Amino acid sequence: MYAKKIVLHFPHSLVNKPILHKLSRDYELEFNILRASITPDEEGLLVLELKGDEPDYKNALEYLKKEGVKVQTLAQDVIMDEEKCTHCGVCVPMCPVLAFHVEPETKKVIFIQDECIACGVCVDICPMNAMEVKI
Amino acid sequence: MAKTIKEINEKIKKGKAVVVTASEMIDILEQKGSQAAAAEVDVVTTGTFGPMCSSGAYFNTGHTSPKIKFGGGRVTLNNIEAYTGFAAVDICIGASAVSYDDPKNKVYPGEFNYGGGHVIEDLVAGKDIELKADAYGTDCYPGKELKTKININDINEAVLFNPRNCYQNYNIAVNLSDKIIYTYMGALKPNLGNANYCSAGQLSPLLNDPYYKTIGIGTKIFLGGGIGYVSWWGTQHNPTVKRNDLGIPLTPAGTIAVTGDLKQMESKWLRGTSMLGYGPTLTVGIGIPIPILNEEIAQYTAIRDKDISAAIVDYGTAYPKGINESIGRATYAELRSGTIKISGKEVPTGSLSSYSKAVEIADTLKQWIEKGEFLLTESVASLPGAESDYKLRSFKVKE
Ligand code: SF4
Ligand code: SF4
Numbered sequence: 342m343y344a345k346k347i348v349l350h351f352p353h354s355l356v357n358k359p360i361l362h363k364l365s366r367d368y369e370l371e372f373n374i375l376r377a378s379i380t381p382d383e384e385g386l387l388v389l390e391l392k393g394d395e396p397d398y399k400n401a402l403e404y405l406k407k408e409g410v411k412v413q414t415l416a417q418d419v420i421m422d423e424e425k426c427t428h429c430g431v432c433v434p435m436c437p438v439l440a441f442h443v444e445p446e447t448k449k450v451i452f453i454q455d456e457c458i459a460c461g462v463c464v465d466i467c468p469m470n471a472m473e474v475k476i
Numbered sequence: 477m478a479k480t481i482k483e484i485n486e487k488i489k490k491g492k493a494v495v496v497t498a499s500e501m502i503d504i505l506e507q508k509g510s511q512a513a514a515a516e517v518d519v520v521t522t523g524t525f526g527p528m529c530s531s532g533a534y535f536n537t538g539h540t541s542p543k544i545k546f547g548g549g550r551v552t553l554n555n556i557e558a559y560t561g562f563a564a565v566d567i568c569i570g571a572s573a574v575s576y577d578d579p580k581n582k583v584y585p586g587e588f589n590y591g592g593g594h595v596i597e598d599l600v601a602g603k604d605i606e607l608k609a610d611a612y613g614t615d616c617y618p619g620k621e622l623k624t625k626i627n628i629n630d631i632n633e634a635v636l637f638n639p640r641n642c643y644q645n646y647n648i649a650v651n652l653s654d655k656i657i658y659t660y661m662g663a664l665k666p667n668l669g670n671a672n673y674c675s676a677g678q679l680s681p682l683l684n685d686p687y688y689k690t691i692g693i694g695t696k697i698f699l700g701g702g703i704g705y706v707s708w709w710g711t712q713h714n715p716t717v718k719r720n721d722l723g724i725p726l727t728p729a730g731t732i733a734v735t736g737d738l739k740q741m742e743s744k745w746l747r748g749t750s751m752l753g754y755g756p757t758l759t760v761g762i763g764i765p766i767p768i769l770n771e772e773i774a775q776y777t778a779i780r781d782k783d784i785s786a787a788i789v790d791y792g793t794a795y796p797k798g799i800n801e802s803i804g805r806a807t808y809a810e811l812r813s814g815t816i817k818i819s820g821k822e823v824p825t826g827s828l829s830s831y832s833k834a835v836e837i838a839d840t841l842k843q844w845i846e847k848g849e850f851l852l853t854e855s856v857a858s859l860p861g862a863e864s865d866y867k868l869r870s871f872k873v874k875e
Binding site: 383427428429430431432433434435443447448449465466468469470 | 525526527585587589655662663665666669670671672747749750751752757759812814824825826827828829830831832833835
């Protein structure tokens with residue numbers, strides 16, 4: 342059994358296609374939707390855990406790419422540089438999976454790394470360059 | 477039972493002054509009433525830490541041998557353009573300055589990872605800054621070219637001079653268009669995807685002294701981790717806008733110009749900042765002490781987030797066109813809850829100004845005063861006030 346976590350980025354035009362249905366029907370993959378949302382530029386975003394045989398998994402990825410879906414494996418880590426972060430909070434509404442929480446008492450911004458899907462939005466928009474991709 | 481600044485300073489020198497932050501003052505007033513609060517509290521400290529684009533610095537590098545006149549020539553600091561139009565070796569750099577080589581928004585949205593604000597931060601941090609100069613050469617200043625490094629510890633003066641800081645209230649920015657936009661208020665997602673705001677609210681200096689009764693020209697302040705002064709009213713100062721019953725302006729109103737010796741400031745409180753798709757800027761830490769001279773001033777300093785409301789402005793269409801209209805209002809208490817309601821939609825909020833750092837600034841200033849290290853000043857002239865005829869003008873372009 343082969344299992345992997347991946348992030349799928351759907352362009353606007355594909356949002357309504359039955360892509361997931363094909364993954365299970367044609368490639369016999371089991372999938373588990375961890376998260377689904379729409380990013381700032383209106384692209385669909387799905388975080389999936391896929392299980393199945395390795396060749397099927399590879400073929401499925403080929404199929405997804407052909408359809409125009411951008412596939413990202415969750416191999417990257419995004420980290421917060423505590424020295425640089427000023428706890429402004431401008432990243433909070435930008436994160437598609439709500440990985441930033443504002444502590445009610447102190448108004449400090451807490452980054453929950455386990456929830457992060459490494460989409461890179463905060464890395465681009467943080468005015469203090471406090472969010473970094475670590476490979 | 478009115479007090480004077482002189483009396484308060486006597487208490488500060490003896491270590492007997494009662495100093496509280498603007499957020500602590502809220503509870504004191506609630507529990508004891510304004511009369512008792514005014515009698516008990518001597519100073520209320522405020523704070524703010526947000527991007528303030530109209531910030532900059534000037535330096536005097538000292539003269540080289542042979543001498544060179546930068547004036548009329550070109551100088552860059554770490555590749556960022558500086559202004560040379562003052563005499564021979566006085567140079568000036570603004571927070572929003574960008575390098576000529578920066579792709580800017582040609583690669584949209586531009587990253588602006590390094591600009592004038594970052595040069596100021598690096599200089600204050602004690603890092604060497606690369607200076608490159610081209611000059612035309614004169615009989616008395618024959619030098620035509622220079623490439624060297626400068627350090628804050630070696631140059632003559634290094635002065636922070638910010639023409640407009642500390643906006644008294646500000647817009648809430650949203651985007652009604654159908655594509656993401658990148659603004660000085662941050663990235664704004666389409667169709668009311670987020671609402672960004674930028675004020676310390678109940679801790680913000682000018683919201684705690686809405687009619688500028690104590691803050692004026694000459695007021696000594698916490699500036700960038702050191703000491704500075706209010707040197708003038710800020711550009712775009714607009715004191716005559718509509719206000720609520722408590723004197724809080726409904727739209728952006730008063731501003732101040734501030735200045736201070738960069739050599740005693742800390743890079744922690746002057747941070748180079750990159751607004752994606754917009755440009756570089758400087759995040760500035762400012763704290764202003766308010767002497768509690770009477771009951772009226774005590775009441776002003778107890779302002780709460782729920783009493784401060786800001787106008788919601790569409791940066792998708794209205795703002796860039798210069799259309800002055802708002803699509804609603806929200807209070808700072810609502811903004812800080814994480815979402816506000818706009819046209820029936822729950823919109824998540826983001827802040828550009830750091831509340832936790834504003835608290836840290838107000839606390840630091842409080843400690844300085846408690847320890848007797850920081851005395852208050854009498855202002856030497858007032859800022860144009862709500863009763864004046866001072867107004868913000870727009871630019872009517874002539875044919
Ligand atoms: S935008 Fe950057 S500086 Fe602001 S809270 Fe998020 S990580 Fe920290
Ligand atoms: S990279 Fe940033 S914006 Fe993207 S999921 Fe992680 S925390 Fe959220």
